[in-house]
Amino acid sequence: MAVIKPFCAVRPTPELADKVAALPYDVMNSEEAREMVKDNPYSFLHVDKAEIDLEPGVDLYDPMVYAKARENLLRFIEEGTLIREPKKAFYIYTLVMDGHPQTGLVSLASVDDYLNNVVKKHEFTRADKEADRIRHVEVTNFHTGPIFLTYVPKDSITKLLEEYQKNHTPLYDFIAEDGVGHKAWSILDEDVIQRLEEEFSQVESLYIADGHHRAASAVRVGEKKRKENPGYTGDEEFNHFLAVIFPSNELRIMDYNRVVKDLNGKSEKEFIQAVEENFTVTPASQPGPYKPQKKHEFGMYLEDRWYVLEAKPHIVFDEDPLKRIDCKILQDNLLHPILGIEDPRTDKRIDFIGGIRGLKELETRVKKNMKVAFSLYPTLIEDLIAISDAGMVMPPKSTWFEPKLRSGLFLHDLE
Structure with a gap:
């Protein structure tokens, strides 16, 4: 059964959230990213694609790129663009595209759930892409992009999140440059946090919808840190990775x-x-x-x-x-x-x-x-789940999920 955990997020101040929030690093090349950020010093692409702040033509895997990512991330924190939450929380994250909403829970997922196949996969990963994200996590010491997970819908979870949204003011509420709406609520109420943990403990499987390389990399870093800390208890931050978990019936897969x-x-x-x-x-x-x-x-x-x-x-x-x-x-x-x-x-x-x-x-x-x-x-979400349950692997580029989660809205510090 699935284990989820609240965390002390590092996140943008509300007035800068729309400027910080960025598309995932792997949906554009370096040239496109440079163009996207030319008038926006706050964009999280300065962290996720830090080569844009170095000389054009730099090798994407050059140590300078990862060092620049850490430098930019720490600068965002020092300047107050990003703030540290003092208390552990879950977050509700709603995206609206063409009038269609999808609502997920931002939380930490378990490295052990990934290793034990509670978190199920449907793609192979490439060694070079995995190594890149491993290095990015190790040097920055943060999970900077959430893994997009899904689960078979559970009415009790849906109702709990809907009730919370109705009774609380959003932490973030903006429309991105591509017209996609983004809203987020923080859940600090310990009773609600406990209820959500209990509800997900009855969810048999979580499925990676998007982010196989980021998930594998986060787990590899976690395993490495376990070896470096043989007395680990399991509660350390490196035993978990950042995720947003959506019910499968709200997702849209494009061709x-x-x-x-x-x-x-x-x-x-x-x-x-x-x-x-x-x-x-x-x-x-x-x-x-x-x-x-x-x-x-x-x-x-x-x-x-x-x-x-x-x-x-x-x-x-x-x-x-x-x-x-x-x-x-x-x-x-x-x-x-x-x-x-x-x-x-x-x-x-x-x-x-x-x-x-x-x-x-x-x-x-x-x-x-x-x-x-x-x-x-388009591939059906039901087929993705069936293939994952069967332990099979899809051909590459089988699914294109929209809208894309924004990076930079929620960060997980491994310390």
Whole structure:
């Protein structure tokens, strides 16, 4: 059963929260981050992507980058941009995008729950990305970006959070530059804290929705600190990591689409003939990008034309939680056998485009430097949970969650 814990947050002052709050470090490159912060000295990107305050071209893994992150973080604290809470608390965090709200609980999750698979995963991590975040946590001595967790909804938790929101004034309330609303409430009432701990102790599993690398890195740091402190009790801060936990029925997953650089030596005619073995291929009847309307249906953009692909029954295995998701169907029956994309995690011929960028981006990429694009129906949260429960791993870039949690609103000090 899940263990959660309140903590003494380091957080922005309310009047600076909207300026500090930043998108996660891994959704933009360094050049884009520099542009985002050029008029904002308070942005948390100065901590999460500290290379923006060094000479352009610096290696992202240079020790100077991590040292700069710590320097900027400590400066934010010294100048009062970030303040330390004297008392342990939970926080309620609501995001509203296009009128759709989702409300989560900001807390600490347990390293042991991660190791014992109470916190369940659905992705492999890359060693280089994991090493980067390990170093970031070690040098700053903070968890700076929360892990996005979800759980099967529990009415008693939902009602408890709703009641608290109605009866208390938000700590933060702002609309970010992308139009997403952010509200947060602090829970300092010890009775409410205890009730929430008890409620989550009856939750069988937590699932990583987003943040596999950050979670793995936080756990590796925790394990290292345990070895350095053989007399640890389990109550030390390094035994836990920062998370925001949302009920699964409030989450929205967007499509995560693919573009491929070439047809693996095939002509257009040969390629389509190969695709037709496992998919029906029909020219799209409407102009413009094709957005799949149901599971097992795909859009394909090739030579300035959109097609509708529908998986034939013999390649659909709905009884298998992994083989029934569309990104797996596409990988196993087209990308790998026809286009030669054996490992999409490492193959340089494939790229991934999150649904937030729109399907027009697929056309732009094909016209610029790619050959063919595929639009997908979004993965269902129920499938993510089923795959995690089965101990299986999704193909890379299977889910794109929106809205993104902001970094910098809540920090966890490992001391």
